[in-house]
Amino acid sequence: MRKEECFYLGKIAKKFSFKGEVLIYLDTDEPELYENLESVFVEHNKHLVPFFIETSSLHKGDFLRVRFEDVNSEEDADALVGNSVYLPLTMLPKLTGNKFYFHEVIGFEIEDQRLGVFGKITSINDSSAQPLFEVLNGEVEILVPMIDHFLVKIDRENKKVIMNLPEGLVEMYL
Numbered sequence: 001m002r003k004e005e006c007f008y009l010g011k012i013a014k015k016f017s018f019k020g021e022v023l024i025y026l027d028t029d030e031p032e033l034y035e036n037l038e039s040v041f042v043e044h045n046k047h048l049v050p051f052f053i054e055t056s057s058l059h060k061g062d063f064l065r066v067r068f069e070d071v072n073s074e075e076d077a078d079a080l081v082g083n084s085v086y087l088p089l090t091m092l093p094k095l096t097g098n099k100f101y102f103h104e105v106i107g108f109e110i111e112d113q114r115l116g117v118f119g120k121i122t123s124i125n126d127s128s129a130q131p132l133f134e135v136l137n138g139e140v141e142i143l144v145p146m147i148d149h150f151l152v153k154i155d156r157e158n159k160k161v162i163m164n165l166p167e168g169l170v171e172m173y174l
Contacts, residue, residue, distance in 0.1 A: 006048065006089060111162045112165045130147070
């Protein structure tokens with residue numbers, strides 16, 4: 001399994017017991033969706049390694065307490081702490097309407113109701129307080145705030161994000 005075919009689920013935060021159990025921090029709004037997994041991919045030396053789950057249960061909201069097959073000691077668990085955990089993209093619940101996954105809209109055209117199509121979404125910057133669409137218009141990068149109020153429609157069929165942006169936002173880049 002390649003990383004591009006997966007989504008980041010979380011990180012193995014710490015050991016839980018002396019029998020090899022670990023706590024996985026789930027980076028999701030709905031941890032309960034991942035309570036009964038059969039397996040996950042753990043990133044180890046830049047490779048995704050499948051780990052099969054014997055038992056798991058939610059722990060204090062955002063954590064999944066997991067016992068992996070063949071991880072039977074504190075030493076085995078220690079080797080996993082700090083590693084990222086991934087699942088195949090096919091396991092993401094389908095979103096409809098104006099809800100979308102960030103990876104899903106990469107490559108979509110972005111259209112303003114007033115200006116028309118003004119570029120293609122190349123990535124999403126979510127390191128700031130407000131996530132931003134990074135849009136390429138020729139050689140110019142345009143940063144567009146991902147604000148629900150501006151979002152008109154996610155047109156999956158035509159691969160477009162349609163927005164109603166304030167006057168001057170796009171123009172200041174061009």
